[in-house]
Every structure is written in structure tokens, then in C-alpha cells.
Amino acid sequence: VIVYGRNPVREALRGMRSERVGEVWATSRAAREDFLARREVHIVGADEIERRCGSPAHQGICADAGSYPYAHGSELLRGEEPLIVALDQVQDPQNLGSIVRTAECAGAAGLVIAERRAAEVTPAVCKASAGAVEHLPVARVRNIADFLGEARRAGFWSYGAAAPAPAGADGNGRPKERAPIPYDQPEYRGAGVVLVLGSEGAGLRPRVAGACDELIALPVRGRVQSLNVGAAAAALLYGILQDRGRRS
Amino acid sequence: VIVYGRNPVREALRGMRSERVGEVWATSRAAREDFLARREVHIVGADEIERRCGSPAHQGICADAGSYPYAHGSELLRGEEPLIVALDQVQDPQNLGSIVRTAECAGAAGLVIAERRAAEVTPAVCKASAGAVEHLPVARVRNIADFLGEARRAGFWSYGAAAPAPAGADGNGRPKERAPIPYDQPEYRGAGVVLVLGSEGAGLRPRVAGACDELIALPVRGRVQSLNVGAAAAALLYGILQDRGRRS
Numbered sequence: 001v002i003v004y005g006r007n008p009v010r011e012a013l014r015g016m017r018s019e020r021v022g023e024v025w026a027t028s029r030a031a032r033e034d035f036l037a038r039r040e041v042h043i044v045g046a047d048e049i050e051r052r053c054g055s056p057a058h059q060g061i062c063a064d065a066g067s068y069p070y071a072h073g074s075e076l077l078r079g080e081e082p083l084i085v086a087l088d089q090v091q092d093p094q095n096l097g098s099i100v101r102t103a104e105c106a107g108a109a110g111l112v113i114a115e116r117r118a119a120e121v122t123p124a125v126c127k128a129s130a131g132a133v134e135h136l137p138v139a140r141v142r143n144i145a146d147f148l149g150e151a152r153r154a155g156f157w158s159y160g161a162a163a164p165a166p167a168g169a170d171g172n173g174r175p176k177e178r179a180p181i182p183y184d185q186p187e188y189r190g191a192g193v194v195l196v197l198g199s200e201g202a203g204l205r206p207r208v209a210g211a212c213d214e215l216i217a218l219p220v221r222g223r224v225q226s227l228n229v230g231a232a233a234a235a236l237l238y239g240i241l242q243d244r245g246r247r248s
Numbered sequence: 249v250i251v252y253g254r255n256p257v258r259e260a261l262r263g264m265r266s267e268r269v270g271e272v273w274a275t276s277r278a279a280r281e282d283f284l285a286r287r288e289v290h291i292v293g294a295d296e297i298e299r300r301c302g303s304p305a306h307q308g309i310c311a312d313a314g315s316y317p318y319a320h321g322s323e324l325l326r327g328e329e330p331l332i333v334a335l336d337q338v339q340d341p342q343n344l345g346s347i348v349r350t351a352e353c354a355g356a357a358g359l360v361i362a363e364r365r366a367a368e369v370t371p372a373v374c375k376a377s378a379g380a381v382e383h384l385p386v387a388r389v390r391n392i393a394d395f396l397g398e399a400r401r402a403g404f405w406s407y408g409a410a411a412p413a414p415a416g417a418d419g420n421g422r423p424k425e426r427a428p429i430p431y432d433q434p435e436y437r438g439a440g441v442v443l444v445l446g447s448e449g450a451g452l453r454p455r456v457a458g459a460c461d462e463l464i465a466l467p468v469r470g471r472v473q474s475l476n477v478g479a480a481a482a483a484l485l486y487g488i489l490q491d492r493g494r495r496s
Contacts, residue, residue, distance in 0.1 A: 230478065
């Protein structure tokens, strides 16, 4: 797999698959980066880099990074009160990359995606994550609801981000089995936490929502009434961190 | 100006420039949308829509929405404890659109951008905002630092999001005039608030940082150490909302 771009290549060289990284190609200008100082680099033209990585967004550098080393879901369930993000059918690579970057910055222990109908860790996702995929363990699981069951047995609490109410709703939405509670109400401390986020359009599927211990919602006040899933992830992750900090 | 995409056209038809909206073009399929029911629509092929709007991301619909009705900076400084977002040189249209969408959802009173060296409200920004630009007043000002001075005279407090520390820092960063305080420390209630966010790469420029009453920072814990500006906006806006809610 050819990763491309300054941050993705730099992080691949110092992240969890650093030993798998093989050849590096860079323009003469990009090859002057400090992180390439002790590395053998093929100096080539921008056109060859684009041909190798298949994207014009390469910033003059690409590298053969081997396949992405997915973690196992159960590995993420260790440690002291870890914070894990699980994505139910997030399909846009930009959103997946953005969420990985935010989760890594927020100190999450890992991220879980489904094997099917979901974006996987492609080079475009590496790029959108600014290389954060090289440091945050990402696990692919067969089924998100089953993973939440396993997390529950390991002592975790799962919080599902409820889909924002449809525009103009307040009553005319679909009937909900459970109303979500405000996201700043739960105590997120004292146990591992899984934050579950749904797809860009449809939110959590019923079976996944049903496997969550609690549904939580961010307040929405405007007319558009729907946050991008990456923005929701940032607001919720930092809300959880803030709660943990305040109570500790 | 031709706006395109389902959300942007729908919101343009019900937002603050609805009276400026002229002709609408849609494919026969897109023309069945409820929000077009009482509207005259030219039924055309996808190729003609792409030709008119210049983007393949049109989802079968575009409309002549007139020019974007920018607000005046001083108009945003009215109201009861408004929350305003000011962007210093954010240049990526996706980031601008994403921040507008989040700000509108979080109940902000408006957004301020600079006239130069900054993304303006193009149709791509309308698309990235999911149409939120039609509801959130956006003002272009000559100079962000001067705007913060005006806001201060109007009783506002300005909080500048400090650029994340460089990777591996803790001492080897540039000397800072003022260290930022944790973002969850200030009381954001009792006055209008301007949240100031800097460019994707460089953060706030010194003169803009100097015009802020306080510099605030989100904690970063991972190795990548830098949040996307859209994610930082979401975490900070919801942090401010949460603080205001808790103390009210």
C-alpha cells in the first residue's frame, strides 16, 4: 500500500508499522524534510509520485507502507478506563480520517469499524487523519453490536450518539424506543467507555442503538439541525474528557 | 451565483436570501423533492446542471441564489450574550463550511472572516456547510484584530484558540508571550463571547492573538498533537455551550 503526503509518510516512519515501511519516493524538494534525513529516498518527479500513489494530493512524497496493521477488537478492551470510538457504517474516508485524528488527539485507546459497508483505512484515510492512523489502533470487527456486547462483558459502558432530530421535528420524527439524554449528563468515569457514532445520513442502526447502554445527544439549536459526524465526534470526545477531568 | 446540492438549495430557498433565489434547475428525479413542490423548476439533465454549477457534486440540483448577503461585523455585536466565531485566515473551503455548519448548530450568532487571505462564501462552502450559511450571518471584516477591538468596546470577551504545541514539544517550541489556559477554565457566561480560530497550519497570527483577552487550548494527548480546525471549533463551541448551560 502506497501512502502519500507529508504527515502520513512521516507518521508511518515513526508509527506502529514503521518496520514495514519499504521504499520512499520524494521530489528533491520534499526529500529535504528532517524526518527523511537517515532514510534512503528515491528522488523522482512529481508525476512519478502521482503515478505511484494515484492521487494528486501527495505533496511530493509517498512510501510503500505495507498493509495496514489492524488491531483485534478485544485488544482494545484492556487498560485502565480506556475510551474507545466505534463507528457504525461511516462511509466517507474524509470523515473516518478526521475522526481518527480527533480520537488520537483526545487520547482515545482505539477505534472500531465494521468489516462491511464502512470505509477502511486506505491511503486517503491516512491522509485525512494527518497520519494519526499510524498511532491509534484501529480494529475491524464483523459486527458492531456484537463488539458492544463483548465490551459490556469487559465492564465497559457504551454511549450511542443519537441521530439529530430531523429538521423542524419535535414530534413528527419517527417514534423512538428511547429518548437520548443530554451528552453532559452521564458520568463517564469509573469504567471504560465506548462512544458509538452512526453513519452520516442515517445515524445508528436500531440493533446497534439497542446494544448501547445509553443514547446521548448534543444540543442543536439552529435551523440546519445536523452536525457533521466528525464535528459530533470532536464535541463528544472532548465532552467526555472534560467530564473525566472534572471528576477526577 | 449558482449554488448546488440538495441541502444548499433547500436552505437557500428558506434562508436569509430566499427572496434573491431565481431559477432552479433539477433532474426529473431531484425535482420530486418536497421543498420544490411549489416552485417552478427547469427539468434538465445532470450534464447541464454540472455545466451550470461547475461541480460534479450537485446531486441533481442547482439554483441561481444571487450573491451571498454578507452581514456587517457590527451587526453581530448585538443581542444577549451572543457567541460569535472569528476565523483568522482559514483558507480551506471545506473547513470554513464545516465550521459554519457547527456554529449554526451550536446556536452561534454569527461568524466573522477577513476580506483577504481567507476563504469566502463560495458555492463549495455552501455545500460543505450543508446550507447552514443561509441561516448563520457571516460578516467579512477588513481586519480581525480591529474587529476584536470593536467587540471589546461592545463588552465582549475574546478567546483565541492557541495553536497546538508542535509535535514532541514541551519546551522546544517558540517562546510564547502568554501561555494558553485550559479551555474549560474560563467562565463564558455573563458577556458576549468571540471564539477566535486560526489558520490550518500556523494558528493565530501574533497581532490577532494579542487582541484576544485570553488564549485557550484544548488538551492534546496523542502523538500527532494537532487537531483539524473544524474539530477544534466543534470541541470549543460545545465546551462553551456546556459551560454556559452549567452555570445558568
